[in-house]
Amino acid sequence: MGRQFVGTPDYLAPEVLLGEIVPQSDLLPIGIILHLLITGQLPWTHTLRLNDGTVGSAAANRMYKVMRRELAALDWDDVPWP
Secondary structure, three states, rough: OEOOOOOOHHOOOOOHHOOOOOHHHHHHHHHHHHHHHOOOOOOOOOOOOOOOOOOOOOOHHHHHHHHHHHHHHOOOOOOOOO
16 A cells, blocks of 8 residues: 555645655745635645545646746745735
C-alpha cells in the first residue's frame, strides 16, 4: 500500500502531493486561508480533484504541476498585496 496524504487538496502545499513534506509545508495553507479571507476566493484559478490521496500518483503529480505554475504566476505587487 502506498503512502497517503490527508486534507483538502485546495489547502495543501504542493510538495505534500509528492511526499516531500517539510515544516514550512504548514505555512502555505495558512496563507491560502488568509488569501481566502481577504479576497473571498482561493488563489487557484482551477484545481484538479483527486480520486485518492496517494502520494506521487498521476493525479497528484498533475495537481502539483498546476499549483506550482499558478504560484509562480502570482503577481505579488498586485492588489491585495501592497
